[in-house]
Amino acid sequence: MIKTxxxxxxxxxxxxxxxxxSRQGFxxxxxxxxxxxxxxxxxxxxxxxxxxxxNKPMAGKALCLPRSIGxxxxxxxxxxxxxxxxxPACLLFSEPIxxxxxxxxxxxxxxxxxxxxxIDSLGQDFLDYVRDGMEVSVALDGTVSVSD
Amino acid sequence: MNxxxxxxxxxxxxxxxxxxxxxxxxxxxxxxxxxERFVEVxxxxxxxxxxxxxxxxxxxxxxxxxIIDAGIKTKTPFTVDPRPIDNKNVPSSLIQMIxxxxxxxxxxxxxxxxxxxxxxxxxxxxxxxxxDEVGNTPKRGDILSWAESSAVVYANSVLGARCNRNSAFIxxxxxxxGKVPNFGLLLDEERRAxxxxxxxxxxxxxxxxxxxxxxxxxMERVPYIRGLSGFIGTELTDDAKAxxxxxxxxxxxxxxxxxxxxxxxxxxxxxxxxxxxxENAQVxxxxxxxxxxxxxxYPVMWKDPDAAPKLCFIGCPHLSVNQLISWTERLEKAxxxxxxxxxxxxxxxxxxxxxxxxxxxxxxxxRLRATGxxxxxxxxxxxxxxxxxxxxxxxxxxxxxxxxxNSRYYTDNEICLLISRGGQRYD
Numbered sequence: 001m002i003k004t005x006x007x008x009x010x011x012x013x014x015x016x017x018x019x020x021x022s023r024q025g026f027x028x029x030x031x032x033x034x035x036x037x038x039x040x041x042x043x044x045x046x047x048x049x050x051x052x053x054x055n056k057p058m059a060g061k062a063l064c065l066p067r068s069i070g071x072x073x074x075x076x077x078x079x080x081x082x083x084x085x086x087x088p089a090c091l092l093f094s095e096p097i098x099x100x101x102x103x104x105x106x107x108x109x110x111x112x113x114x115x116x117x118x119i120d121s122l123g124q125d126f127l128d129y130v131r132d133g134m135e136v137s138v139a140l141d142g143t144v145s146v147s148d
Numbered sequence: 149m150n151x152x153x154x155x156x157x158x159x160x161x162x163x164x165x166x167x168x169x170x171x172x173x174x175x176x177x178x179x180x181x182x183x184e185r186f187v188e189v190x191x192x193x194x195x196x197x198x199x200x201x202x203x204x205x206x207x208x209x210x211x212x213x214x215i216i217d218a219g220i221k222t223k224t225p226f227t228v229d230p231r232p233i234d235n236k237n238v239p240s241s242l243i244q245m246i247x248x249x250x251x252x253x254x255x256x257x258x259x260x261x262x263x264x265x266x267x268x269x270x271x272x273x274x275x276x277x278x279x280d281e282v283g284n285t286p287k288r289g290d291i292l293s294w295a296e297s298s299a300v301v302y303a304n305s306v307l308g309a310r311c312n313r314n315s316a317f318i319x320x321x322x323x324x325x326g327k328v329p330n331f332g333l334l335l336d337e338e339r340r341a342x343x344x345x346x347x348x349x350x351x352x353x354x355x356x357x358x359x360x361x362x363x364x365x366x367m368e369r370v371p372y373i374r375g376l377s378g379f380i381g382t383e384l385t386d387d388a389k390a391x392x393x394x395x396x397x398x399x400x401x402x403x404x405x406x407x408x409x410x411x412x413x414x415x416x417x418x419x420x421x422x423x424x425x426x427e428n429a430q431v432x433x434x435x436x437x438x439x440x441x442x443x444x445x446y447p448v449m450w451k452d453p454d455a456a457p458k459l460c461f462i463g464c465p466h467l468s469v470n471q472l473i474s475w476t477e478r479l480e481k482a483x484x485x486x487x488x489x490x491x492x493x494x495x496x497x498x499x500x501x502x503x504x505x506x507x508x509x510x511x512x513x514x515r516l517r518a519t520g521x522x523x524x525x526x527x528x529x530x531x532x533x534x535x536x537x538x539x540x541x542x543x544x545x546x547x548x549x550x551x552x553x554n555s556r557y558y559t560d561n562e563i564c565l566l567i568s569r570g571g572q573r574y575d
Binding site for chain 2: 025029049067075079082083084098099100107
């Protein structure tokens, strides 16, 4: 079954990837810092406070989340992950995007060759529906399709 | 965004390709948040979050080089977060020092980049740039292009300045253009509270746990805190400011709080009172049981949870002179009660270089050092990021440090007992 959701385009792009889902605020620095410091491009989540994602790889995945939280290095962390090839395939927010994640998505788009399509305001229905491992597609018009 | 002719010209490349990319980034950022226009940055200077020359951050160095090669600088001098290494004052094994040297191998080069871009001076490395001794202190109403979550929440809440929770590079770009998109916490309406926090504890809540509880509950929303000024007063004394600094840092790192109001204490709450609270604001009651629940929710990340602590960090965010004096007195009392002259766990108090210089002029400096405590300008978080540090049983009173590292949180009183009574674990 395929279900589609409509959000707002923050960074335009087209991609398909398996979902990894955080039901709580995503702490960008805490999540990426160990793998980035160890130069591991699978980007296994190191945020001890996030039971949804802890120890799961995030690189190349459709990262589904309500919003990001934590340190203001967040944007730089996404930029670094993008430049290293360790970034998620796309960022999909159920809520309006926060300033740190927005900066990360925009910095990656303007200053690297590895853009992360980013859609926000997909709604709580999206986050309630999507599960780890589901196939997620992002279209150029910002439509997000989720198939189980 | 509606751009002026000058802004349109920059975006079109009139001031070069790199300035156009900087402007494009800021315009996309503003458009994302429905900013209608740019506003001028005011205040003494910018503040950047990225102080560390971690070798793998090649993307950061490349962007910095691009900017510097184009001859671009910030409009005013800026401060930046603390340095990541201080081998002289922070206990480190040989292997830790070697790993640090490799890990932060680009530190010298990065500091040279910062100087070319407009760094204030060699002492400008601290997360508490707003301390009087450092001098990057905004006035009420100033528009800032800062990052560093703990500094942003302090500037907004305690000083009444206006700044969004900007990311690294957005901070620099706003400082270069001298303008930031006008949205979020720059606007009166967005500074109103959508949460009311009712403090109903029987004693002064531990600042670091209270901030954590608030951050975890409200995330990025603005809280209006009732019942706290009864404990910490209705004037922004040194003690009250230190409390709010630590509470704010915990709320910003455990959640994403960029602004809080404390009834009858913080500037906007004093002036506007409960008109700051939005209709239908949610209410979060924090009593002793809730404080205990939040505290008990912190996972212990030590390999051996029963290990005796080997190192203690106090000062994330960096301490004020007043806090250093207060800690001196506390430690002396704790040691006297324990019948000891020296602390039993290596303990590092961290503060801004300019604050350390000022503290050294007071008699408390020698008294604190006489306890065996050390003083440093380091960023404890950067120290703990060293893979050879992460498995050490490190204790701290910082909820921010706990959140980002394997260090273990204890309250100020528990820390005092731990470091004065033989390093035995306090539970």
